Amino acid sequence: MEIKDSGLYIILCAVAVGLGVIAGTLKKPEAGPTETSSTTPAEQTTQNTTTETTTGIKNAKIAESGTGITVIKADDFAEVYPLEYASYMKNNENDEVVEYTEQNPYIKTLYEGYGFAISYGSARGHTYVIEDISATGRPHKLANCYTCKTSSFTATVLNEGDSAYAMAFDDFTNQITDPFGCFHCHGTNPEGGVITITHGYLVNAVADDFDSIDAANLSCGQCHTEYYFDPATKATTLGYHGLATMNPDDMLEYENSLVDGEGNMFADWVDETTGVRKLKVQHPEFETFLGEGSPHGSPDSMVTFTCADCHMAKTTAEDGTEYTNHYWISPLQNQELLDNNCSKCHKDLAAEVKKIQDETTAKEDELGNKMAQLDADLSKAIEDGTIDGEDLENCRLACRNAQWFWDFVYVENSEGVHNMKLTQHCFEKTEEWLEKAYSYLQ
Ligand code: HEC
Ligand code: HEC
Ligand code: HEC
Ligand code: HEC
Known part of the structure; x- marks a missing residue:
């Protein structure tokens, strides 16, 4: 785990959770992405004075x-x-x-x-x-x-x-x-x-x-x-x-x-x-x-973890030996990790994760059903002969592109949690391409 300059970190976190920063103190959020927990990651950071050791990148x-x-x-x-x-x-x-x-x-x-x-x-x-x-x-x-x-x-x-x-x-x-x-x-x-x-x-x-x-x-x-x-x-x-x-x-x-x-x-x-x-x-x-906007993975994020930090965290054996746990599981299943690390900033990580996943799943279903409808509408237009030539080619390309962005989220196993911003971007792109596809179908 690597934590960058904490002053800047707190300011950026505050922006991320939609808070106002007044003379260096953070206000409680009225609403926002972390409203399910009573203390936000940003607030927890200010309360916690532990300094983490900064580890460099390990080369493969x-x-x-x-x-x-x-x-x-x-x-x-x-x-x-x-x-x-x-x-x-x-x-x-x-x-x-x-x-x-x-x-x-x-x-x-x-x-x-x-x-x-x-x-x-x-x-x-x-x-x-x-x-x-x-x-x-x-x-x-x-x-x-x-x-x-x-x-x-x-x-x-x-x-x-x-x-x-x-x-x-x-x-x-x-x-x-x-x-x-x-x-x-x-x-x-x-x-x-x-x-x-x-x-x-x-x-x-x-x-x-x-x-x-x-x-x-x-x-x-x-x-x-x-x-x-x-x-x-x-x-x-x-x-x-x-x-x-x-x-x-x-x-x-x-x-x-x-x-x-x-x-x-x-x-x-x-x-x-x-x-x-x-x-x-x-x-x-x-x-x-590792994409742009990832709260713990992109190069410009303030607290970086590796996949292993969250999915194969260090564990202490009965005899006191510390080792890397090769049981690849959700960090939510690892109470030791939550207690010793994540809870410094996340009061209720499970609730935060659930909220993001529920929103992601709902949007996936909404757009998945819309694309299935588009498929039916395009099939019918082809059958009825109401679309052909360049319009048909453009419409097909729009369908392909819409599904690409949707699939990028649907098949990503964290259901939005690894990078909410990128997830939202993909959904917006799907909507844009859906709209374009219908413009050729009119
Ligand atoms: C900051 C912590 C964190 C990091 C770093 C992280 N993940 Fe995850 N990952 C999660 C969380 C939280 C979930 C959702 C778990 C759940 O639904 O219980 C998840 C879900 C997953 C899943 C689905 C499995 C499951 O148990 O739900 C896979 C696979 C996965 N991550 C792989 C990766 C890979 C590969 C990387 C690195 C490229 C990575 N993760 C980095 C936190 C992290
Ligand atoms: C998917 C990738 C992956 C696989 C497969 C894998 N490891 Fe690892 N292993 C890691 C990572 C990541 C670390 C931690 C390295 C670090 O600290 O940066 C690690 C660390 C280790 C270490 C160093 C000591 C420790 O516990 O930190 C040993 C020994 C080890 N692995 C043995 C094994 C053995 C034996 C297997 C097969 C049964 C295995 N690994 C399979 C990724 C893997
Ligand atoms: C050689 C390919 C390979 C590598 C390397 C690999 N994985 Fe996987 N991983 C898979 C496959 C394939 C599955 C699905 C297995 C199945 O369902 O049969 C999987 C499943 C998982 C799951 C369980 C998902 C679930 O829903 O229960 C997690 C978590 C996971 N991988 C995390 C990691 C992490 C973290 C690393 C790196 C340290 C890693 N994997 C490296 C191929 C790989
Ligand atoms: C130093 C503070 C800090 C620590 C420690 C920390 N996080 Fe975070 N985490 C954050 C901030 C800040 C965000 C971005 C919140 C936002 O944008 O709403 C975040 C976001 C996340 C997200 C995306 C979902 C969300 O709540 O926004 C996951 C998943 C996550 N962290 C998992 C973990 C895990 C797992 C650990 C422990 C291994 C951990 N974090 C440790 C500060 C931290």
Whole structure:
């Protein structure tokens, strides 16, 4: 955790929670984003005089490629790192799944023609990845689907290069020796907690900014990120180059500029009834949390945490040893973290989180239903022959763009909490593109 200059911090916090700053003292808010708690984070900061130690950014290493790497399995570390291993195995306890196609029927329309319309289970513990990918009702053609699922595949890409992505899915299944494992984040050696980035596409995407991003954030950004499969090579690829273009607006512009083998605008799939060439966003936690406006993640935020600070906080074992907890859970489930850290500024973090999530979910449903209606209206206009030519192409593009911004929030696993400002921005963009789509339908 890193806290910047506290004087400026308090002023900016006050602005953030909509308070007035009068001669350096903060007034109680009348209403605002934190009204559910009786004391706001900003007020708590002024009451609390503890000074936090400032830690610098921890740099990650980059795995070498083409080096005949064999994966060391998680089980092989059981005796060397018993605490980390035991906490890692606890991920088996995070086993609940929500089926989104049942929870939000409108996604059957929005994702029509794509696997996620058939089966879309919520995320659960890391140790379930192989079981879950095998059980989904979605068809898997290529081994690139294993990119974020097993360290065996990660090692194969390092050894064989991008050609591994285009292997048949079923051909690779027999080669899996380790599911999600230590290898993804530590390479062949976790000693001292050194982070080794094994997924090369992330290194390419953050480019010259690699060293400015904390190793722990990079370790998660290998998978909790928005990617696409390169139309020519089928390689997993991220649609940005450096942090300046790592935002939904620039990423959309970039993906819209790609062309597939047939000369068409790149699409993850095409909706057959409307002809809309659609994009599927996937879990952009890394882009959202490190994006502009994030209260704890963007470079200009006053208190910065890494993904690990909140999701794998340090824990003290019975014998007094402190270790990094590898049971990836919500910080709300970690009472020790809340008591020792977050509660210095957040009186009732659970209530704040719930409020943001409820608002986000309500807006997602409202816009999701509106886009499903747009889909129906466009289908009908095409059937009736009341739209064609340039209007039809423009309307299709507006539908694609509206859904991109909506999906950027829908599939981000924190439900707005990692970055409320970016979430609101995405919703506004969806509304703008919805309006444009209807302007061509008139
Ligand atoms: C998703 C990424 C990720 C995976 C997978 C992972 N670790 Fe870690 N590990 C981390 C992070 C982040 C830290 C903290 C590094 C720091 O302090 O900056 C860490 C720290 C450690 C440390 C240093 C001591 C400590 O507890 O702080 C050891 C040892 C370790 N991990 C072992 C393992 C083992 C064994 C596995 C597999 C069972 C594993 N890790 C899997 C991310 C990961
Ligand atoms: C190798 C890819 C990979 C890496 C690296 C990775 N994750 Fe994950 N993570 C996943 C996948 C895939 C799932 C969903 C598993 C499932 O549902 O079967 C997941 C699930 C989770 C969940 C549980 C979600 C839920 O709803 O219960 C949390 C929390 C999480 N990851 C946090 C992290 C953090 C924090 C890091 C970095 C320290 C990290 N992950 C690194 C792939 C990864
Ligand atoms: C300031 C603390 C904080 C940081 C830092 C943070 N998160 Fe979160 N994250 C949260 C909270 C709070 C939630 C919502 C948890 C809930 O609903 O109980 C959440 C939810 C999630 C979820 C959904 C799983 C779940 O248990 O609901 C995933 C996955 C996740 N975060 C990954 C990440 C990744 C990856 C990063 C870094 C790029 C990150 N988080 C950084 C606080 C944080
Ligand atoms: C030094 C004070 C401080 C500490 C410590 C702190 N926060 Fe925050 N946090 C803030 C401020 C300020 C905001 C922005 C509030 C706003 O804009 O309404 C914020 C916002 C958040 C948000 C977004 C939702 C919200 O309430 O606005 C989450 C989630 C969050 N913090 C989680 C955590 C977690 C988890 C911890 C402990 C690991 C933590 N914070 C520790 C000051 C702090």
